Amino acid sequence: MNKLSQGEVVKVSGPLVIAKGMRDADMFDVVEVSESRLIGEIIEMHGDEASIQVYEETAGLGPGEIVVSRGAPLSVELGPGLIGGIFDGIQRPLETLAEMEGDHITRGAFAHALDRDKEWEFTAKCKLGDRVTGGDIIGVIQETEILEHRIMVPPGKAGTIVEIQSGLFKVTDVVAVLETDRGAREEITLIQRWPVRIGRPYVEKMSPSAPLFTGQRPIDTFFPVAKGGTAAVPGPFGSGKTVIQHQLAKWAEADVVVYIGCGERGNEMTDVLMEFPELPDPKTGYSLMKRTILIANTSDMPVAAREASIYTGITIAEYFRDMGYSVSLMADSTSRWAEALREMSGRLEEMPGEEGYPAYLGSRLASFYERAGIVRCLSSDDEERVGVLTAIGAVSPPGGDLSDPVAQSTLRIVQVFWSLDSDLAYRRHFPAINWLTSYSLYQNKVDAWLDDNIDPEFSKLRVDAMTLLQEESELEEIVRLIGQDALSDTDRLKLESARSLREDFLHQNSFDEIDTYTSMNKQFKMLSLVMHFYYEAQKALERGVDFDRMMVLPIRDEIARFKYVPEQEVDRWYALRNEQLLSEMRELSD
């Protein structure tokens, strides 16, 4: 190890500490400040003075106290024991801390991220004499009922296996030994460390094409996100950003979910912690917590650790991606992360850019979102291992104003934009995703997939539905000017059908047991029924059927209640209602 530099504090200003005598330390090294060993990170060097952002409350620090560099950048521990855990921004396990220190987070508290005493059943997948390189899977551990933790050779290491065995191991035990080409021995344990600010390596990035199903109708049908894609949810407070993030964490089709609560409410993290273990995964039936990792840096926790939390989260996500899993990462909210960046920048007396944010805000955001993607994982095997990391970030623009620098920088990067609208939220139309301003650049790719895999009619229905909604907004302008009576029956039908589309399809109740998740099959059938009513009514109008009589047909109430029909009854129910629709229309014509 390098000679560790040791210096002393000269200045303390909030989370910023300046120490002298740090000439030997590297940029972004982790340091321990004072006797209570507060964790910090070097973010600037001037001669032998280092500016350190301290991840804990600095009250009680003063000049003269010692600062010791750990000689390594901020890193996370990767290995079995991550799943189901809740960690703070610098990966301290919060549940362990609660047991050790009580209900509040005390300063200088320390616990290993991964439990050192727990033993894991390791099954070797390689044999003596196998040649392995970074990324190769040498064995597996069944971490939870639904997740097999694949133990990989850390990137950058390679050699021939000279020792390996299955059995019970603690995370720090050596499970295999490699002999490198130079004859050195490399010990492999269940744990590997990785610096959070550097993306984990892969072979190549591929273009995302398959949709990531979330069970949320406005998202899956109208504004889909692809596996390995990026999406942003900006919206004013009260527009349901967090509920959407929670819904995605709950229902998105992923093997592993990393949820970063970055500068948000403590109770929201508690909500996740208490609710997820109770909820079954729609695919496997096991508790959602068996595939979820939480990073919590609530708004009252130290601000510098908030800046780190989003990197800690994405590094963990990349680790599971490297095993060949599909990982979804939710960050709520990236605005709080940007504010932490701004606060540190202010204390460093940097020249501010827009709204006081540092000039490098855009590039930092971009480099975060760029770590998402669908990749061919590092491995020497012939069989291809593909890993997916989908990143979804919430943005909390001040006053819901999208000209905010964080929102603008984010929109330039992400491919999907779910625009939350406070007007819709006031009407309690949830999810309050505005269908006119949102967009998804994955639409074409996903449409092709839906037509092939769900129903050939899907994309046509979607396009028609979107047109209808567009027309509704134009017609409403007219109604506002000259009143409803001025409209022709055809236009009134459009208005009514668009309303049905909004209320019976787009509106989705996250708190209803059945409505909270809708399979693609059901989404298609719901959309189909709404649209077919429209098509049939159009035809009927042409035949001269009275508009008002059509509007009171019993089938309309049935369409409204479709969302509450359980998944297993959907097919039968749909067939039945389709017939009802046709027969009621026929009766009217007779």
Added chain:
Amino acid sequence: MAREYRTIEEVTGPLMLVRGVENVKYDELGEIELADGQIRNCKVLEVEGSDALVQLFESSIGLNIEKSTVRFLGRGLELAVSRDMLGRVFDGMGRPNDGGLEIIPDAMRDVNGLPINPAARDYPNEFIQTGVSAIDGLNTLVRGQKLPIFSGAGLPHAQLAAQIARQAEVLDSEEQFAVVFAAIGITFEEADFFISDFRRTGAIDRAVMFINLADDPAIERISTPRMALTAAEYLAFDLDMHVLVLMTDITYYAEALREVSAARKEVPGRRGYPGYLYTDLASIYERAGRIKNKRGSITFVPILTMPDDDKTHPIPDLTGYITEGQVILSRDLYRRGIQPPIDVLPSLSRLKDKGIGVGKTRKDHADTMNQLFAAYSRGKDARDLQIILGEEALSEIDREYSKFSVAFEDQYVSQGFDTDRSIEETLNIGWELLSMLPANELKRVRQEYIDEFYIAEEETEVVAEEVIEKEAEADD
């Protein structure tokens, strides 16, 4: 004995620079002794080598650079806490203000508190009945929630807050209940309204008050909310009480923060407020909540006046991002005599879904709530249209919605500041109003509840009259 320094170099606004100090720590508390023996408090904002930048908590009037001495106390700002605080009035720095004796402390607590470990929090899900329909029925408050009231200058937020404090207490008589009230920069009259209201209803025996008035030093306001929350934490988590914290007005707090920030020449964020306003407000608001294995709770209702009724102003905006919803008062409703003038559409309680339903309120609560929102929203749209185009332009059904929305404001929202409605009453009034609409319009309500609660036409008027009569009696 701590060293005394006579090395004050400069005083600008609330800041003071002391040179040649040794062993001074960040955030340490200090005392300044003036030439005439007066003691003022201050705290360390920044230490650099042997210079300490210090923030005064009180005014700097009469402070002489040559003759004053500074002592650093080796600890942060602390509050003496004890059960005897109940029934007492303190100033913004936690000193008794009611002529009574000093508190004999059970403990000294650092007023900054410590962040609650998210893993140790318990989720707030117990319904609190405030007796206000617009809150109980539509924006339900739960124990451990932080629900601010966004108001404007001249709106009756104080009456509403006092009504909540008065009525929320009676819900569960077996539990111990306390109110912690913090006045931050408000006028004497407004503070007096609260104190006399608490006296009138006897709530004062269970109340702890921290009063910083408009003419008290602005800089003291930075400590006042922290004093109040430290007292609340002690009552809730040491003495197992259910504490309701009322705080008015957060806007003045933020202004005091801006004053210090400006004096330090920090790079400002929006509208001159410091970039860390969010973090700072969060360190106050997030102290509310419940903790696993503790019986007590802190429910927090801060009040803030929105400058120019603008919800996007940084103070309400950042508050809204931290708190679990907001209750918004509307000037429009106030002018029309709706009391309390709660604008239910933009108001929101994020935790309502966890606090309502079977075993908490009533099984139909969620559906009724959603339906009332949807119907009122549509009714308001219809009314807007009606203003432009006249009633004839509305379709039959829109006319009914329009009528509904008027009745909703008059009967559901407007109840006066002295009516205490049970949740049953609130829900029943909701059904009477919904029954003005045809049953097939109630798309957000499950059929079984419509069958059970919907009042078919001939009954409607009779029941509505009964309720109004009952309320008239209650008002008398």
